[in-house]
Amino acid sequence: MESMKTTGGISSKSNENGKRCAVSADKLKDKEMADLIRVSGASTFFTLVRFQAPEEFSSCGTDETQSENFESLKQDESFSNSLEEAKTILRGIFTPRIWELNGKMWMRKIDISPASREDVKYLTELLDIKLKEHMAQTTGICQKRRELYTQLFEELIRQSIITCTERGLLLMRIKNEQKQTLIGYQTLYEHSLQYGIKKMSETKFNLDILREKARTLERDITRLKEDVSLLKQNLHQTKIKTEEELSTESDRHDQEVQLYNRRNIQLKLQIDLMPPQFMGISSSSYS
Template sequence: PPRVKAEHPELVRENTEDILNTFLPPRTWFRENIWWVQPVSNAPGRTADVVNLRHLLETKLQIRRAHAVGICPIRRELYTQCFDEVIRQVIVMCAERGTLLACARDEIQMTIAAYKTLYQTSVAYGMRKALIAEKNKYAMEEQIPVLEKDIEDLKKELSDLTLKCETIQKTEKQNREEIKQQLEEKIEALQESNKELKVSFYSISVIKSSLCVYVF
């Protein structure tokens, strides 16, 4: 079988350093009028390094009192640093595999950033709604005394109208009773007059009959 031509070690090292600098940028800081640059190490990780990394992570989690569950910025920061070290070791061993792992890390960070933006937007929207509700609450509280006074005025007006209505009903009842009594008295007087007229008519009829008998 044909032999695969191996790349020069220096080229492989330079390619690995470029990938490391791309996904894990060097630290830079300014001190004593000098810019300092600290690139990521390209030394391969050993089994002892992985064990030490695990112990160091557990120690920092305890020292900084990171929460074991729920959202915890401290725990996320430490796990991010640990994940970056894992990516570095994978890139040193296999650049393609490390690149894929770094892309997955960046995708996760973008997803978290999107959720963070959505959360902040929701919080801002909720605060605006709360402020509007608080403002409306103050406006309504200012209207309460006015509305209470209106209610008292309406109650007083209702009481006056009720009393007036009762007075009118009582007066009308008295008037009806007086009219009824007057009508009954008139009817009784008319009945008496009718009786008297009947008696008079009967008497006249008797007298006329008697006169007729004497004449004939």
């Protein structure tokens, strides 16, 4: 027969051999209020941050409903003051969750019970389970993985504020700084994306202009090629015509030269055949 016992912030159980082993108090709480969470609809608002059991809004009491662990710690007056301060800070950071289901108002307040080592182990198990359930990516950008790790960080802040308020607030500052850095990177990414889209649109517009200009130049090239081809044809025809005219003129010139040569020869023969007297008379008459 197993028996359960809670002492301080640690829960334990006895097995059949009578040996006691540590058990997570948070795990026991989750088992005890599982039906209440399902009935109240709180299961749709899952978070790794520890909250108290859901209560009807009209019947929500004070912090006296906290676990015995917290009540036992309040016996120390010095620690009680720090817990009161931690409670005030936690109430400011983690506001109560209020929702309506089937006409009933429900509320869950932040849990201000300290966490034990076993509770941290249980928190690790929950994280691994939720990462697998949501099929979160192990690398790269994954929105669900980031949400779960943000909740984990907030739960660690809650635990730290209870045990050491200053350390918890310092972790809160780190979380806010990381959030601001992430927002800065996200803004830079969005601006880069907008710039890229703008440049892509400009490039597309310029590309259309360049394509139209290329088509115009191609038409001009085609027209100029046609002009060159026409000019070559005209040049060829002109060359042929010029050669024909030159050949004709050369033949005519040769014929005229030959004609004058024949006449010259005939005149020489006529002169040679003339009588000497005629040649003398002709010479004296000229003298």
